[in-house]
Amino acid sequence: MEDLQPRVFSLKKDKPTCARFMYNDTYVAVGTENGRILILPLTNPNKRTDQDSGPINATMKKLRGHKKSITSMDIQFAKNILVTGSEDTTVAIWKGKDATVIRPNDGIIKFVSVSQANDLVLIAGEDGCPSVWNIETGDAVVLMKQFPSRVTAAAMAPNGKLFAVSTEENGCQLFDTNSGRPISQIPTPEVVSAISFSDESGLIALGCIDGQITVYDYKHHTIVVEKEVHYSKINSIALHPFDPILVSASQEGLHVSNPLNLIPRFSVEGEERIFQTISFSGSGNQYVTSATDKKLYLFETPTNEEMNPPENVSDNEVEEEQPAVEVMTPQVSYSTNFHLSIANEEDEQEANLSQPPEDANVKLMKIVIEKLFGLQEILDDMTKRIQVIDQQIARIQNFQKQRENE
CATH class of the missing domain: 1.20.5 (Single alpha-helices involved in coiled-coils or other helix-helix interfaces)
Known part of the structure; x- marks a missing residue:
């Protein structure tokens, strides 16, 4: 099987901190360190279709409002409502160019997580007072008491019925969204640094600060698998919305594995960059990650056949062989559409393209x-x-x- 080749987009001025697909996966919203939000087109603006519900002028758009770095971002795919959290302690709910601002009084916002089934968003800041809000009305639904220690990760299930919060001292807990009451405690080997839900499989993936991953069946309250997949803190983790695919990122690189056994099938080395956030598109056909090298990496999601290749095991072999880890080599995309979209401003032009990959x-x-x-x-x-x-x-x-x- 051929190596997976991501599309790589470079930003000259803005340093990306997080990214999400939007508008039927034809655009990517990018949060930056200076507080701006870039809406980047992935399709040719001269070849629009009826299904393309993005901006009429399909060039790069900029949303301004936050005064400091964007720390977290999520989107409700059905309504294309973008939610952004910032170091300025505010959360913005974007509907097109306009935004409703929420001030949850929770310090610097660290995590925002949107439900895909209803109009709810989970917000967690560094002061340890997570809350749930209605993104249509801007009203608070659940206001939790302050945790005794720092919140290290938080996420809401896509169906909006549950959410998870992890702290330094109390570990990871599941909560009921309607009441805000705890449902269960998830045992993990270390402090959790990243969380991802999958309604389809009933799984929650927890990445830890030491590189271990715990996959937990929250419907039956059992640990499916627990394994050291990385050698350093897991910065982000994402379960595929439909298929048994898990993508995790840490300082040493990015891994694609099966959440039922956590055996890496594909990987990308971190090299001089650190992958920050991972998110799947609404269809699940792609995933995007931002990195510290001021670039965005767009990957095609592996198929089930690619994730589970046929095994050729001889009769003489006693031990079962693990699937080989296939290295994905990032390559710079020479997409004219992307560079045209940023060519209107000189500070957005990329002067030097990356060297050919090894x-x-x-x-x-x-x-x-x-x-x-x-x-x-x-x-x-x-x-x-x-x-x-x-x-x-x-x-x-x-x-x-x-x-x-x-």
């Missing part, structure tokens, strides 16, 4: 070599420990002989 096989070989070196270090450490134990045993034996001679 061959995928070479990258994979480097990963294997690094793993081997890591195993060698572990073996050396174990050898030293065994030597110390042998010395201790020898000392004990000598001591026993001396006691017998006495």
